[in-house]
Amino acid sequence: METLTEFNLAEAIAILTRTPATLNALLRGLPDVWTLRNEGRNEAEDTWSAFDIVGHLIAGERTDWMPRARIILEKGEARPFDPFDRFAQAKESQGKSLEQLLDEFARLRSENLAALQALNLQPQDLARRGRHPALGVVTLSQLLATWAVHDLTHLHQLSRVMAHQYRDAVGPWSAYLGVLHCAGHSA
Amino acid sequence: METLTEFNLAEAIAILTRTPATLNALLRGLPDVWTLRNEGRNEAEDTWSAFDIVGHLIAGERTDWMPRARIILEKGEARPFDPFDRFAQAKESQGKSLEQLLDEFARLRSENLAALQALNLQPQDLARRGRHPALGVVTLSQLLATWAVHDLTHLHQLSRVMAHQYRDAVGPWSAYLGVLHCAGHSA
Numbered sequence: 001m002e003t004l005t006e007f008n009l010a011e012a013i014a015i016l017t018r019t020p021a022t023l024n025a026l027l028r029g030l031p032d033v034w035t036l037r038n039e040g041r042n043e044a045e046d047t048w049s050a051f052d053i054v055g056h057l058i059a060g061e062r063t064d065w066m067p068r069a070r071i072i073l074e075k076g077e078a079r080p081f082d083p084f085d086r087f088a089q090a091k092e093s094q095g096k097s098l099e100q101l102l103d104e105f106a107r108l109r110s111e112n113l114a115a116l117q118a119l120n121l122q123p124q125d126l127a128r129r130g131r132h133p134a135l136g137v138v139t140l141s142q143l144l145a146t147w148a149v150h151d152l153t154h155l156h157q158l159s160r161v162m163a164h165q166y167r168d169a170v171g172p173w174s175a176y177l178g179v180l181h182c183a184g185h186s187a
Numbered sequence: 188m189e190t191l192t193e194f195n196l197a198e199a200i201a202i203l204t205r206t207p208a209t210l211n212a213l214l215r216g217l218p219d220v221w222t223l224r225n226e227g228r229n230e231a232e233d234t235w236s237a238f239d240i241v242g243h244l245i246a247g248e249r250t251d252w253m254p255r256a257r258i259i260l261e262k263g264e265a266r267p268f269d270p271f272d273r274f275a276q277a278k279e280s281q282g283k284s285l286e287q288l289l290d291e292f293a294r295l296r297s298e299n300l301a302a303l304q305a306l307n308l309q310p311q312d313l314a315r316r317g318r319h320p321a322l323g324v325v326t327l328s329q330l331l332a333t334w335a336v337h338d339l340t341h342l343h344q345l346s347r348v349m350a351h352q353y354r355d356a357v358g359p360w361s362a363y364l365g366v367l368h369c370a371g372h373s374a
Contacts, residue, residue: 007356010218021212034198145358146358149366149367153365159343160339160343163336166194170333172322172329178340180336
């Protein structure tokens with residue numbers, strides 16, 4: 001087995017810093033066909049569109065990552081995290097454009113990364129423990145690693161949802177295009 | 188069944204135009220741990236790193252997409268495409284930095300999109316047929332749709348390869364992170 005990458009705060013921040021610009025480059029100004037549709041094969045399959053995904057990332061910035069980091073540092077395992085509402089974005093995003101959501105995500109992420117840096121975390125802080133309402137005991141480093149991988153899981157989902165719009169247009173090439181064979185694993 | 192998105196040249200170009208900036212925002216300046224490692228669980232699994240993926244996209248710009256479009260327009264089904272060398276990048280990328288590859292990809296993509304626009308394709312051109320060496324008869328619109336979805340399949344792969352570096356660092360959250368459960372479908 002190869003040695004797995006250990007968590008490193010600077011490396012996680014390198015991912016977290018880049019996500020808003022990545023989504024901006026990928027999505028801003030795209031025709032609605034790519035950003036407002038989901039990958040469902042029929043209307044009963046209520047999967048997410050790019051618009052929904054950016055709304056979900058905003059909800060995470062507001063209610064999940066940094067609030068949970070503060071609960072770990074201030075209360076430890078004594079105070080379980082609030083459950084994350086995976087559907088909070090439907091209300092929050094209503095009436096907004098994708099461009100407004102991209103701007104809002106970039107602003108919130110930047111504020112949260114400034115707050116994270118201001119905590120001046122030391123190596124021993126990263127081992128501090130909190131309590132997830134379903135998963136049980138977790139550490140601050142696991143929370144911060146998850147924040148970064150959560151960005152990547154939604155980039156993975158975005159590329160899949162977008163690609164599926166052309167699943168018929170590619171004709172026989174669909175056999176070679178891995179993303180079209182992804183059943184979707186994103187929570 | 189919902190109506191699937193039909194191929195639309197302007198919509199495909201909207202994706203193709205954005206990919207270089209997306210990869211640039213995601214990858215430029217990232218620590219090597221994210222860009223030079225693959226997702227293999229051991230050394231025998233020879234999967235691709237971000238560096239390999241950008242090299243592969245460059246090879247496609249040089250030898251695949253526009254050359255095949257020209258074969259369709261000039262020779263039709265009479266002249267099968269050359270097979271695409273999926274490992275051409277190993278030699279081409281040797282000794283280069285990721286930043287050099289990102290620059291090269293952006294330049295080639297921009298040149299190819301200018302050449303595509305210069306073809307001034309009409310709707311009837313999009314139905315013109317060519318011959319893939321393994322898949323048989325394909326149309327120009329299928330080729331161009333595949334060019335766009337090929338970008339998305341490699342963005343999907345990139346997010347997976349990067350996320351897997353932290354598959355242990357996230358601890359119990361791995362259960363919720365879909366990208367960590369993707370076995371990889373990319374050709």
